[in-house]
Amino acid sequence: MNLNSKLLALDKVYNVYNDFASGINTFCKKYCSLCCTRDVIMTSIEGYKIIQHIISEDKTHLFEKIKSSAELKRLQPGITINGLAELCKDNDNDNLAEEIKTPMGQCPLLINDECSVYQDRPFACRCFNSINNCAENESATIDDFVLTVNNIFLQVIEHIDQGGFTGNLTDILLFLEPQQNCENLLSGKLIDLPTCLINNHSLKILMIPPEHKNQAQPILKALKKITY
Numbered sequence: 001m002n003l004n005s006k007l008l009a010l011d012k013v014y015n016v017y018n019d020f021a022s023g024i025n026t027f028c029k030k031y032c033s034l035c036c037t038r039d040v041i042m043t044s045i046e047g048y049k050i051i052q053h054i055i056s057e058d059k060t061h062l063f064e065k066i067k068s069s070a071e072l073k074r075l076q077p078g079i080t081i082n083g084l085a086e087l088c089k090d091n092d093n094d095n096l097a098e099e100i101k102t103p104m105g106q107c108p109l110l111i112n113d114e115c116s117v118y119q120d121r122p123f124a125c126r127c128f129n130s131i132n133n134c135a136e137n138e139s140a141t142i143d144d145f146v147l148t149v150n151n152i153f154l155q156v157i158e159h160i161d162q163g164g165f166t167g168n169l170t171d172i173l174l175f176l177e178p179q180q181n182c183e184n185l186l187s188g189k190l191i192d193l194p195t196c197l198i199n200n201h202s203l204k205i206l207m208i209p210p211e212h213k214n215q216a217q218p219i220l221k222a223l224k225k226i227t228y
């Protein structure tokens, strides 16, 4: 699938999630930014969408902040969510120790408590649906079923972006800043990735706990209707 078809599919996936999220009671809203850390993980299509936003909205000054962020510690995943699902299926518990760290500093795209790419923010930023006010409780609390649904969407987005890659927001945006890398992604040319970025996997098994299987069916049905 070419990148434009992937982007169309991604928008449809976001619409399905918006329908689901419209039924959730949540404290999350625009300008609420305690969760906007440097540890956002996303796929290359989400990065491409943000790069296009930055260029078309004349916000290239953001690259200075992104470059500064690259000098600081941040979460860099060693495995994608579909890779993790395969390991879980194979019970390879030795490799399940994903690096979960405490948030370290602000996202470079957060300016004056506002996301500078809000309408094109990645899924990881769309799926925080905290039932608590983080400012009062120091952390988000997300309903178990919402967490399951979020994982389904993360897995589907990675599946759509097969041939692409996953990584920290800062690393992906810096990698895609040179026009040539964006053009290579657009044309599906093999890209020589830096070690901080990892190849995406196809979706082989969904991570849905037994108690959520029935409840998740309408969402799975809506996602299956998306052609990709």
Ligand code: SF4
Pocket (backbone or CB within 6 Å): 027, 028, 029, 032, 033, 034, 035, 036, 128, 129, 130, 132, 133, 134, 135, 139, 140
């Ligand atoms: S997760 Fe917390 S900080 Fe982030 S938008 Fe929701 S309520 Fe606000």
Ligand code: SF4
Pocket (backbone or CB within 6 Å): 035, 036, 037, 040, 107, 108, 109, 110, 111, 114, 115, 116, 117, 118, 121, 122, 125
């Ligand atoms: S991309 Fe936007 S919404 Fe996501 S963490 Fe950064 S500033 Fe927050």
